[in-house]
Amino acid sequence: MIATTTFSTTNASRYLGTLCKHFGHKVPVEFDALQGRIDLPFGQCRLKAGDTALDLTVTAEDRPALDRLTEVIGSHLERFAFRENPQLDWQIPAA
Structure with a gap:
């Protein structure tokens, strides 16, 4: 399963490095x-930094692992980027 989100920020490269x-x-x-x-043991996160956004794609074997992955990655990004108050809207394509 896959979920994606985009965080609009001019600090994408910095947050990518901090998370990694x-x-x-x-x-x-x-x-x-x-x-x-x-x-991570329960899935993988791929990050791509651009000039105006950080794109995140997470993959996991099943929905519980995917939900855990979006929560773990999302909560850490929210903590590291608290000044920008990221509002992550994870999109899960229909199977």
């Missing part, structure tokens, strides 16, 4: 200034 560095202490991550991947 944070999770990199516990799980495998790969990232540079424009893209990243976080491999």
